[in-house]
Amino acid sequence: MSQKPYDVTFTPEDQKRTHRLARVVAPPLKTVYRVFGRWVDENPHNIPQDGPAILAVYHASLLDPVFVALSLWSNGRMPRFMAKSPLFTGIIGRPMRALGQIPVLRNSATASDSLKYARKALDAGECVVIYPQGTLTKNPELWPENFKTGVARLALESGVPIVPVAHWGTSALMPPGAKKPALKPGNIVRISYGEPIDISGIEATRENLRTITNHVEAVIARDVARLSGKPLPERYTHALELSL
Numbered sequence: 330m331s332q333k334p335y336d337v338t339f340t341p342e343d344q345k346r347t348h349r350l351a352r353v354v355a356p357p358l359k360t361v362y363r364v365f366g367r368w369v370d371e372n373p374h375n376i377p378q379d380g381p382a383i384l385a386v387y388h389a390s391l392l393d394p395v396f397v398a399l400s401l402w403s404n405g406r407m408p409r410f411m412a413k414s415p416l417f418t419g420i421i422g423r424p425m426r427a428l429g430q431i432p433v434l435r436n437s438a439t440a441s442d443s444l445k446y447a448r449k450a451l452d453a454g455e456c457v458v459i460y461p462q463g464t465l466t467k468n469p470e471l472w473p474e475n476f477k478t479g480v481a482r483l484a485l486e487s488g489v490p491i492v493p494v495a496h497w498g499t500s501a502l503m504p505p506g507a508k509k510p511a512l513k514p515g516n517i518v519r520i521s522y523g524e525p526i527d528i529s530g531i532e533a534t535r536e537n538l539r540t541i542t543n544h545v546e547a548v549i550a551r552d553v554a555r556l557s558g559k560p561l562p563e564r565y566t567h568a569l570e571l572s573l
């Protein structure tokens with residue numbers, strides 16, 4: 330680990346450096362990822378083309394971050410993932426830092442620093458990618474669940490809309506708990522970008538944070554249902570409307 334592993338900055342020089350590296354890394358990563366199949370974007374016009382963006386993404390496989398990263402990069406956005414701090418050490422740590430990703434210190438007194446980094450990234454006009462579950466879904470049927478309120482807090486503080494992102498197809502390759510991925514070159518991963526949810530001007534009460542969070546979860550669940558062809562469980566339906 331470097332001396333100051335959690336000092337993340339987004340200066341114009343950092344941006345240039347990280348983009349330069351991404352341009353080198355993306356093509357071989359795309360080639361390697363073909364052994365897991367290909368991905369298809371749905372409604373990529375919902376990805377803000379420039380300026381700050383918050384993407385809330387469904388997490389159902391250890392493989393999905395790279396599909397989402399490649400999709401965003403191919404759509405003109407350099408993703409800044411919030412990722413658990415152990416991913417910033419060792420072999421993966423070096424590129425994670427060099428690519429300007431954002432470490433999350435779990436269960437520590439400094440856990441909230443991670444949102445400060447995210448805020449800094451937004452102030453610099455970056456595209457911040459967050460897994461609101463904080464971990465892979467534990468739901469046996471892979472429905473999104475237990476979303477944490479960080480996305481809503483960040484959006485309320487910054488006034489930046491939330492883009493809900495669902496996907497389907499990575500759990501066939503590597504479901505939660507699997508030790509290694511299956512190679513399925515014919516596999517298709519569909520990534521669906523939902524309409525941005527604008528919550529600017531809403532008061533940051535505990536209740537509102539929970540309502541917004543449940544809404545984002547329900548919208549992602551609805552898109553997972555559509556992509557997977559499974560019926561949406563009843564428990565999500567009331568939060569599909571955002572009523573504050």
Ligand SMILES: CCCCCCCCCCCCCCCC(=O)OC[C@@H](O)COP(=O)(O)O
Nearest residue numbers: 351355394398399402410411412413428464465
């Ligand atoms: C392609 C060109 C642009 C490249 C951009 C950089 C791509 C980096 C993608 C990697 C981002 C990794 C994000 C991981 C998020 C995370 O940390 O989730 C935790 C779960 O996994 C597992 O958690 P758990 O099982 O609870 O330990």
